[in-house]
Amino acid sequence: MARRFLKMHGLGNDFVVLDARDTPLSLTGAQARVLADRRFGVGCDQIIILEPPQSAGADVFMRILNPDGSESGACGNATRCVASLVAAEGMGRDRLTVETISGLLPAVRHADGLVTVDMGPARLDWRQIPLAEPADTLSLDVGAGPLSAPCAVNMGNPHAVFFVDDAEAVDLASWGPRLEHHTAFPQRANIEVATVVAPGRVRMRVWERGAGITLACGSGACATLVAAVRRGLTGRRAEIVMDGGVLTIEWRESDGHVLMTGPVATAFSGELDESLLSGPCP
């Protein structure tokens, strides 16, 4: 049976969105790899599968698969896209909750089309990242090339944020994969390099776990803000400037939750040919 999809993105971090709420769908790692492949398949940074909510209070369950077939516990840019999609179904509903394997994420769609997601609490204990052994997550004894002493934050997925003098100058294609697979990270990690370019404004580039360099990373922007606050580099609200655009992030004092605000976009819709998920994989 052919299956329809939506191609959406948040600041150029792009997604193939499949709706499995009425017709169940489970993709093997190999199928995810071919679907996410930019030549053999549709191509995307993550595959997003909408499923019926599992918890009371949730409006939709969002499953997140990386192009390498691994599953992630968070995808901030996609959460905004899904929130906007489901809100539009609800005839003017602007508040809803997206569920992931990491928890419930309340979202609100604003009149200007921007979406704010409560990405939940920043998890900062070494066990929550997770790390292979006890460590101070404020500054890890981890490095490669010019990068060292990252701050580790879990936003439903693991991040290691390296502060540098010039984020543009970092050879992320070289150092990103080595750090993603560093032995300190038993579940690997998303790797951010960040430079505070002005008060309340941080330039960040990202090597995503299981995906590589992407134009933007919502959970990475959240992790970067939290790391910057912990290091005394910014206040609790800042703009994170990525290759694809800017997200506004706030680490709420009252409950430690991280709020992310940014745009969403739909590029096109289409239909997956049956052969795509049954044929030979690259």
Ligand SMILES: N[C@H](CCC[C@H](N)C(=O)O)C(=O)O
């Ligand atoms: N692009 C996503 C992050 C994907 C994270 C994934 N690469 C992982 O394995 O954690 C975002 O906007 O938050």
